[in-house]
Amino acid sequence: xxxxxxxxxxxxxxxxxxxxxxxxxRIAFHLLAADPADxxxxxxxxxxxxxxxxxxxxxxxxxxADQCRICLDPRRDPSVICVVEESKDVVAVEKTREFRxxxxxxxxxxxxxxxxxxDDLRIRELMxxxxxxxxxxxxxxxxxxxEGEATATYLARLxxxxxxxxxxxxxxLPVGGDLEYADEVTLGRAFEGRRLLDV
Amino acid sequence: xxxxxxxxxVLRTQKLGEADRIITLLTRQHGRIRAVARGVRRTKSKFGAxxxxxxxxxxxFFVKGSDFPGRGLPAITQVExxxxxxxxxxxxxxxxxxxxxxxxxxxxxxxxxGEPALQQYLLLIGALRTLAxxxxxxALVLDAFLLxxxxxxxxAPSFGDCARCGLDGPHRFFSVPGGxxxxxxxxxxGSVVPSPETLDLxxxxxxxxxxxxxxxxxxxxxxxxxxxxxYLQWHLERGIxxxxxxxxxx
Numbered sequence: 001x002x003x004x005x006x007x008x009x010x011x012x013x014x015x016x017x018x019x020x021x022x023x024x025x026r027i028a029f030h031l032l033a034a035d036p037a038d039x040x041x042x043x044x045x046x047x048x049x050x051x052x053x054x055x056x057x058x059x060x061x062x063x064x065a066d067q068c069r070i071c072l073d074p075r076r077d078p079s080v081i082c083v084v085e086e087s088k089d090v091v092a093v094e095k096t097r098e099f100r101x102x103x104x105x106x107x108x109x110x111x112x113x114x115x116x117x118x119d120d121l122r123i124r125e126l127m128x129x130x131x132x133x134x135x136x137x138x139x140x141x142x143x144x145x146x147e148g149e150a151t152a153t154y155l156a157r158l159x160x161x162x163x164x165x166x167x168x169x170x171x172x173l174p175v176g177g178d179l180e181y182a183d184e185v186t187l188g189r190a191f192e193g194r195r196l197l198d199v
Numbered sequence: 200x201x202x203x204x205x206x207x208x209v210l211r212t213q214k215l216g217e218a219d220r221i222i223t224l225l226t227r228q229h230g231r232i233r234a235v236a237r238g239v240r241r242t243k244s245k246f247g248a249x250x251x252x253x254x255x256x257x258x259x260f261f262v263k264g265s266d267f268p269g270r271g272l273p274a275i276t277q278v279e280x281x282x283x284x285x286x287x288x289x290x291x292x293x294x295x296x297x298x299x300x301x302x303x304x305x306x307x308x309x310x311x312x313g314e315p316a317l318q319q320y321l322l323l324i325g326a327l328r329t330l331a332x333x334x335x336x337x338a339l340v341l342d343a344f345l346l347x348x349x350x351x352x353x354x355a356p357s358f359g360d361c362a363r364c365g366l367d368g369p370h371r372f373f374s375v376p377g378g379x380x381x382x383x384x385x386x387x388x389g390s391v392v393p394s395p396e397t398l399d400l401x402x403x404x405x406x407x408x409x410x411x412x413x414x415x416x417x418x419x420x421x422x423x424x425x426x427x428x429x430y431l432q433w434h435l436e437r438g439i440x441x442x443x444x445x446x447x448x449x
Binding site (some may be wrong): 113 | 211216242243245246247248249251252253258273282283285286289290291292295299300302303394440441443445
């Protein structure tokens with residue numbers, strides 16, 4: 001046990017995900033030895049993230065104003081919406097630079113065993129966005145696991161009467177991998193979604 | 200240090216750390232087991248897709264030190280798929296929700312880890328296979344599974360003879376705490392009077408008379424589901440969370 005402030009800092013750091021008591025101690029002593037200006041910057045960043053960050057009223061992504069940067073950008077195509085589970089997924093899709101439409105963050109996936117049903121996600125908000133008829137394509141980019149697939153199935157069924165084009169991200173073999181190591185579920189999906197090579 | 204191998208159904212997965220998962224399985228020889236699957240959340244994982252819920256798999260476990268239950272979780276080292284029930288279930292929302300309720304019930308009815316529960320295991324495999332084949336309505340398969348699971352666990356309800364005195368049925372009254380159908384003399388306070396057709400349906404589901412169950416009307420199925428849910432929750436003491444989200448045909 002250390003005295004007062006040092007121990008308090010170690011205790012607080014130890015509450016962070018993935019930080020054990022030894023790591024907490026290492027970080028605490030690093031901060032103690034660090035330049036005061038660096039520590040001040042970290043403190044400001046922590047305070048600001050709690051004060052400023054809100055959730056976009058349109059898509060549910062993290063934002064610093066009422067609406068996020070992507071929803072406010074007039075260059076983004078408003079006729080395509082990509083549905084993702086978390087804000088982290090928005091960043092992942094943005095990195096591909098393939099998608100120029102807008103997003104909708106659900107805030108999770110349907111998982112009855114955890115008690116999460118369709119009403120606990122931002123599905124009602126999505127339906128409101130689709131109601132005005134401006135959107136022509138909905139891309140379902142939920143995780144390729146069981147809950148994500150079930151959520152995609154649920155949304156596809158819900159949107160069917162609206163006459164939208166509903167698409168699901170392809171799943172298959174990772175680029176740079178070996179065919180023999182692929183598991184049978186993924187390989188099966190890759191066969192299912194094979195495409196014509198037009199050369 | 201030891202390796203052992205078993206086949207089982209994946210009941211539940213929980214995130215662990217950066218890229219790992221804790222996998223709960225109902226196995227043939229060792230009952231319910233929790234094991235760690237390292238790195239399965241990474242896209243380059245070689246067996247991530249095999250340890251998703253509903254997967255019927257052949258697994259190799261590795262236990263460090265003595266294999267006292269509770270002394271650290273075993274690690275999953277190899278997995279082969281025997282049957283992937285996940286894919287057909289996930290494309291049908293009603294079947295998915297019914298299947299999830301089955302997994303949760305199977306987990307709850309096998310409360311001791313490492314204690315063999317062969318009958319429950321075989322029942323679950325059979326129910327998932329029936330559900331994936333879409334041979335019957337998902338809600339009916341679920342109710343049949345719930346009733347038979349309760350029977351395997353020793354809580355078989357009666358839908359014919361009186362559950363208390365054994366008087367030959369059929370009887371009008373149904374009591375959840377009383378153990379099923381009860382005669383006019385034995386009926387405890389709070390007994391309900393379901394339609395005779397509902398009790399026939401539940402009896403058919405318990406004994407496996409699918410021709411009779413498939414021919415039943417929707418209103419009796421709904422009433423039957425309500426009774427099954429009440430009966431299950433009474434015996435498990437705590438509710439099954441996914442049961443609330445099961446989609447039933449209107």
